Amino acid sequence: MANRIVTGAHYGLIDWLAQRVTAVVMAIYILLAITLLLIFSPDDYSSWKTIFSNQWMRIVTLIFFLSLCWHAWIGVRNILMDYIHKTSIRLTIQVLVIFSLFFYAVWAIEIMWG
């Protein structure tokens, strides 16, 4: 495993790790969300609003969405690299994916604090 250089920019290893760390973060958040749903069993607008009025809940939810965007970026990029070999098309799609993920992140902030 010594001196295993995946790419010139070394981003392969960081991506590999990030893919797994973000996955674990999201799995923990899902467990937390299920626990909260079981404890509070929110069934109307005000009960949902109460859960998300907690500042920590908002922050943790944002961390979930940021992890999701990063995770999605690595996954989608890997798939694009495997199946789309024409560089111009792949780069165009990659830019679109980055834009959409950026939009999703801003949207999540807007929902939590807007």
Added chain:
Amino acid sequence: MEIKLPLPAVISILHRVSGVLLFFPGIPILLYSLQMMLDSPQSHDDFHAILGCIPVKMGLTVLLWFLMHHLCAGIRHLALDLHYGEGKEQARVSGRLVLIVGIILTILFGAIIWQTE
């Protein structure tokens, strides 16, 4: 010519396909749902009305299955990274387990979708 895919290969391909579909339309649907739930009492009621439609329930159930399968397949992936279950037979068993647990969790949580009126 017929190529028979071994189960772990099917799990792996499903992991990719579900990942792409969770990215789109999964993420925007999740964000839209959260927004509708939290925006106002009116939007919350509107969202419940949308949830009442059978095609919407069916679509969400499929997405839920993608999520549960992706989650289970991901956990299997992490276990393999940590060198658990690397044997051929173990990999086959865990692959089957991923499929089955994913479906069971979908039925379990899908009940919430189908109970909503």
